[in-house]
Amino acid sequence: MDEKERIEQGLACFRDDVRATHAYPVQxxxxxxxxxxxxxxxxxxxELQRKLGERLGAVAINRYPAEGTQRLAAALARHAGMPQGCAITLGNGSDELITMLGMACAKPGTVVLAPTPTFVMYEISARYQGQRFVGVPLRADFELDGPAMLEAIKEHRPAIIYLSYPNNPTGNLWDAAVIEQIVRAAPGLVVMDEAYQPFADSDSMALMQRHPHVLIMRTMSKFGLAGVRIGYLIGNEALIHEVDKVRPPFNVSVLNAEAGMFALEHVxxxxxxxxxxxxxxxxxxxxxxxxxxxxxxxxxxxxxxxxxxxxxxxxxxxxxxxxxxxxxxxxxxxxxxxxxxxxxxxxxxxxxxxxxxxxx
Ligand SMILES: Cc1ncc(COP(=O)(O)O)c(C=O)c1O
CATH class of the missing domain: 3.90.1150.10 (Aspartate Aminotransferase, domain 1)
Incomplete structure (x- = not known):
């Protein structure tokens, strides 16, 4: 076999849908x-750059992440006001949490549902986990179409419903009464993706406390640390415990964890x-x-x-x-x-x- 044939042999191992698509574009x-x-x-x-540099310089980068990540998780839980009976897990950005959730719920025939247009990674991640993605169009004013959402939930029985709150790219919050109906009708998990929470008059903690199948996903990216890559998922202890099992064990680096802690100290x-x-x-x-x-x-x-x-x-x-x-x-x-x-x-x-x- 020549070199070209060997490369072809390698390429033939990749999934057809992976080969047919493009990598996420970064302009x-x-x-x-x-x-x-x-x-x-x-x-x-x-001044803060200098202090952060000193902190990062002192981190034991020869060690795998351990206590530093746990300290950051505890600090984020306090920062978010995590209620009793809940737990938190961290992702390398919330993108990784979406992958982890999909992986942990990828039973045959699983459906992921979200109103659309919304954050593209819900659909991309579902596709790569072999799950069917159902997008329910928003109304022309980008408000949730309550009846259509309820109908789609009844028909497709989604394991995961993502609600980007506020929604990317439309920027709006949705009617709380419609969200409550969706949550009540959901046969699986409802993930409130609050990536833009620092800029919004919203907080889904009370919703999660009323309904333990609601999880809250947040990120330090929009807060000001997009380059650091720290996302976090909060929810009922038993549910987070399952998600945490598919987390790559050292997914948040010691430098990321230290930078995250530093940011929370300067909230x-x-x-x-x-x-x-x-x-x-x-x-x-x-x-x-x-x-x-x-x-x-x-x-x-x-x-x-x-x-x-x-x-x-x-x-x-x-x-x-x-x-x-x-x-x-x-x-x-x-x-x-x-x-x-x-x-x-x-x-x-x-x-x-x-x-x-x-x-x-
Ligand atoms: C709604 C929403 N969720 C999650 C993310 C991903 O954030 P992260 O940087 O934590 O991966 C984005 C990024 O734009 C987003 O818009």
């Missing part, structure tokens, strides 16, 4: 105003950043409302979805002016000609608004 943003993936725009002050800094981003979101929303040729949707996240006449053209023109947003058009028919604009610092938002106005 290059070198030198641009980067407003595409809901990152927190703020760096630590020079006032991050709270102030979130408050600033919420204020900037209202400023950007008002500016978009006043701009002809664009329709923004109200948001409780650190992003705003907005519809324009020709998203591909506007996206390209903004990029040419050095501002990177996300063209969400292709993700779902309901998002036709929609741009998803992450809220940045005051200066970044000023640059974004100028580029957008000139690009419409």
């Amino acid at each position: 290059s943003a070198e030198g641009m105003v980067k407003l595409d993936v809901m990152e927190n725009p703020f760096r630590l002050s020079a 006032d800094v991050y709270d102030a950043q979130a408050a600033e981003l919420r204020a900037q979101r209202e400023r950007v929303f008002a500016a978009l409302r006043a701009m002809p040729g664009i329709e923004p949707y109200p948001s409780q996240g650190n992003m705003i979805l907005a519809r324009v006449a020709d998203a591909a053209k506007t996206f390209a023109a903004m990029k040419a002016r050095g501002v990177l947003v996300k063209n969400s058009s292709a993700a779902h028919p309901a998002l036709a000609n929609c741009l998803r604009i992450t809220i940045g610092s005051a200066d970044e938002n000023t640059a974004m608004l100028a580029a957008l106005e000139a690009s419409l």
Whole structure:
């Protein structure tokens, strides 16, 4: 066999659906105003960078993660106000928690259900676990379609229902009464994905306490540590115990755990950043409302979805002016000609608004 045949032999081992798909796209943003993936725009002050460097330098990187991860889990549980009788498990970002949940529930014929459009990883992860994904379209105003959700739950009996709350990419929270109905009708788990909780007037802890099949997933990414990769899942002890069994044993590195602890020790800094981003979101929303040729949707996240006449053209023109947003058009028919604009610092938002106005 020659080299080419050996490579073919290797490729033949991969699943057809894996070979037919693309890796998750990460846009290059070198030198641009980067407003595409809901990152927190703020760096630590020079003083805190120095202190963090000292802390990280002192970490025993020769050892596998152990107590440091447990300390971080306990600190996150306190930070989130985890109720009695609940437990927490950590992921390398909440992306990994979605994979872990899928893996732990991947019985033959299992269905994962979510309202759509929503965060794409629920569907991608379900597919890779051999599960069927059922997307139930949101209404035109991006509110939950209660009757359609209840009907789909009855028909498909999903093992996992994901509710991104606030929802990515639409940015909104949904009617609490409809969520309560969905939770009551769910035959399996309901995961409240609160990735954008730092910017929203929402907290699903009370819902989880009333209904122990509800799990709460959060992340330190939007809080300000997207590069560090720490997600956490809180829920009834018995349920979290099962999820934890499929967790790769050392999935949160000692450096990540230390950086996470450091951030929680400076939670006032991050709270102030979130408050600033919420204020900037209202400023950007008002500016978009006043701009002809664009329709923004109200948001409780650190992003705003907005519809324009020709998203591909506007996206390209903004990029040419050095501002990177996300063209969400292709993700779902309901998002036709929609741009998803992450809220940045005051200066970044000023640059974004100028580029957008000139690009419409
Ligand atoms: C709703 C939602 N959940 C989870 C994630 C993933 O976050 P992480 O960085 O923790 O993997 C995202 C990322 O954008 C998201 O929008």
